[in-house]
Every structure is written in C-alpha cells, then in structure tokens.
Amino acid sequence: MARIRAFRALRPPVERAADVSAVPYDVVNSEEAAALARGNRWSFLHVSRPEIDLPAGTDLYSDAVYAKARENFDSLVAGCPLERDPEPSLYLYRLRMGDHEQTGLVACCSVDEYDEDRIKKHERTRRDKEDDRTRHLVTLGAQTGLVFLTYRGQAAIDGLVAEVTATTPLYDFLAPDGIAHTMWRIPEPDRFVEAFSNVPDLYVADGHHRSASASRARAQLRDANPGHTGEEDYNFVLAVVFPAGQLRILPYNRVVKDLNGHTKDEFLAALGERFEVAPGASPDPARGSFSMYLDGSWFGLTPPDGSVDRSDPIASLDVSVLQDRVLSPLLGVEDPRTDKRIDFVGGIRGTAELVRLVDSGKAAVAFSLHPTTLDDLMRIADAGEIMPPKSTWFEPKLRDGLVCHTIN
DSSP, X not given: OOOEEOBOOEEOOGGGHHHHOBOXXXXXXXXXXXXXXXXXXXXXXXXXXXXXXXXXXXXXXSHHHHHHHHHHHHHHHHHTTOEEOSSOBEEEEEEEETTEEEEEEEEEEEHHHXXXXXXXXXXXXXXXHHHHHHHHHHHHTEEOXXXXXXXXXXXXXXXXXXXXXXXXXXXXXXXXXXXEEEEEEESOHHHHHHHHTTOOOXXXXXXXXXXXHHHHHHHHHHHTOTTOOSOSGGGXXXXXXXXXXXXXXXXXXXXXXXXXXXXXXXXXXXXXXXXEEEETOOSSOOTTOEEEEETTEEEEEEOOTTOSOTTSTTTTSHHHHHIIIIITTTTOOSOTTTOTTEEEEEGGGHHHHHHHHHHTTSOSEEEEEOOOOHHHHHHHHHTTOOOOTTOOEESSOOOBTSOBEEOO
C-alpha cells in the first residue's frame, strides 16, 4: 500500500510564485532556458539550469555548474525569500490547459517503495542523466523537481480533494505558456495519508530520472549517516500523485536525420514490403498505424492484418512496431536512447513541427504516432516490463520551484 508523508515545504511567497515557477529542466535546452529566465532574477531556471549564468560553452557537468546551482539556490532562498511552512503539510496541485484539468496530491513518497518496485516504472534510465540529477540533488540538499506519479483513482480520495479545492487556494496563476497552476495547502493531511494507505500501487508516469536520482542520493546519504533510522527526509521523494483517469498522454513523435543511405524511392519500396503505404494520409494516425512525412508529403503506414501479435503488450505498441520494422532494420537506429541520428518531438508541438524539421533539412523523415494509453503503461508496469524509450509525453507539465523538499 502507498506510503505518503507530509513535509515542511520550502516555497515562494504568494506574490512571487509565478516568477519563481519554471518549466522542468529537461524540457528546454540551455538557450531556451536562458531566454525564459532573461530579466527574471527569481526564475527557478537559475537553479535547475545554472549554466545559463556561466560563460557560453561551459561543460554542463563541470564542478562550476553544480556550485552555481547551489549559489543560486541559496540566493533564492535568502532573497526571494523562499519560506518554510511551520508544520508538515500536503498540497493539492491543479493544472488547467484549455478544457483539460487534472488535480494531484503533492507529497513525499517512500524511496523504499520505489527501490522495491512497489512504485512501478515503465522506462529505463540513462546513467549520465542519473549522475547529473543525483549530484544536483545532493549539492543543493533539496529535491526541487516533482516526480509525476499516477494511481487508479478512488472515490474516497476524490471526495477529500473536492473538499479542499472548494476553499481558497494558496497559489493561482497563469504561466506564460497559457497553463493555469493552482495549489492548495491541505489543512488536515492525516486524512489523505490514511486514504492513500488503501491505494495498492503507484506508477511513475514522468520523472524516471528524478526518482532514480532520489534513490541514489538516499543511498549516498544513508551510507554517510551512522545513525540512519529510515525516517530521515532523504528516505522520501517529492512527487505529485494524479488519478489516472484525469491524465492525458500526447504522442511522442520521431524524426530521423537521414535515410541511412537509401534514396526516397528505395526507402518507400522497402516500406511497401512491410506495410500498406497510403499517400496523402492524415498526419494524425489511428491506433495500430502511423504517419510518415517525407519529401513534402504525408504517407500512412499500416501493418498487414495479422502481422502484429496483439497479445504481446510491448511488441504490439505502435512505438515498438515502428522501432522493430522501420527504425532499426531500415534506418539503422538500433538504440534510440543513444543514437544521435534520431530525435523525439513531444506531441504538444504538433505535427507542424515535424513538417518544419523535415522541410528545413534538419531531418530527412518524420513519424507521427497515436498516443500510448494509460492502460498500456499500467499493464506493462504491472507485468514488470519496460516500454520502449520515449513512449509517452504527458501534458500539461508541472512547474519547478513551487515547493521544494530539503533532505539534510
């Protein structure tokens, strides 16, 4: 059963919440982060992407970057200032994007449950990204990015949420990207702790590297603490837990820089041996097929009837079919996690971004996929299996900086 814990959040004053809050570190590059933070001394991007305050070309994993992160964090705490709640608390966090709305519980979740796979994963992580976030976390002595968890909703929890969200919120603002962010401090956290003790499973929806880094940081701090009890703050990871029925997954599309030595005609002929190829297709494919943009035109690619084993929860995913039948054998992309010839485009950018990348010459071909479902994610995680990389793109995104969890 899910163990959650209240915590004394370090958070900005109401009047500066919008200025402090920032997009997650991993959805922008250094140049984009610098542009978003320009002219805003309070932006949390100064902490999560501290290279923006160092000379151009600085090694992102150098000692100077982590030292700058700590310096900027300390300055934000002192100057903004970030305030610590006097009592351990839980929070509700609502995101609204157009007509879509989702409300989750901000809490600290058990690293033990993560390590024991009672918080279930569906992606592998990259060691270099774990190294980075672990060092960032330990250097700051704080968890500053929210792990995005989900669970199968329960009516009792929904009722508690409705009570709290009927009251005046702690924060309520519209971010520059048009996403509304609203947060409530829960006055009676014990009721939520008890309710979540009846939730059998939590799932990592987004934030595999953050959660893995929290586990590694815990191991490092535990080994350095001869008086370790298991109740220290480093034994818990900062997360937001959303009911699965409220979440929306967008497609995670692919672009490849070249055709692996094929001409356009050769590539289309090879695809024709594996799929039904339909010119003039919609850029938004149905489940079980995908769309391809090549040389100014959209093509629909549909596997022949019976050629995909739909009883296999992983092999039957559209991202798996694309990888196994196109990206690997035809385009030579054996490992999409490490191959520099492939890139991934979150569905929030739309298929117009795929067209732009190909038409500009930055990519040779693009593939648009139907989004993976929450049922797919949970079924695969329940089986202890791993989905192909970049299978899910969740929107809207949480923002960093609204609550921090100090761990030492």
